[in-house]
Amino acid sequence: MVRNYKNIMVPVDGSEPSIQAxxxxxxxxKRxxxxxxxxxxxxxVDNPEEAEQIERDREGFFAALEAYAKHENQHVERKVKFGNAKKLIAEELVKDWNIDLIIMGATGKGNIAKMVLGSIxxxxxxxxxxxxxxxR
Known part of the structure; x- marks a missing residue:
């Protein structure tokens, strides 16, 4: 069965797997x-220094990703959320934005990134x- 997705969410953390996702x-x-x-x-709470760095760098990071999407004629809504990533991505944002597909990298930048599949x-x-x- 082929499904036509309407609302797709991509969590990114700056890692190469998240950028590829x-x-x-x-x-x-687009399709x-x-x-x-x-x-x-x-x-x-987990890493205050990393949180501050993400806040400082997010504009440039998001701008680069948006430029890629714009080149492909795809509009992107971007958000920075604060809290527990597992709960926000799997539950709250899915409900708030009526998400029907999440696309994410297998691992991220966190301490667990070296595992086969990241904890988030x-x-x-x-x-x-x-x-x-x-x-991948």
């Missing part, structure tokens, strides 16, 4: 005529109430 998401959104939501989740990605695949595509 974003690029794939741009093409999937489906879908809305594309780009989100970075910052947990200030693993949590999202298990708990999200929509389809999840893991990009």
């Amino acid at each position: 974003f690029k794939k998401a741009v093409h999937i959104a 489906n005529g879908a809305n594309l939501y780009l989100v970075t989740v910052v947990d200030k 990605t693993k949590h999202v695949t298990k708990h999200a109430r929509c389809d999840v595509l893991i990009a």
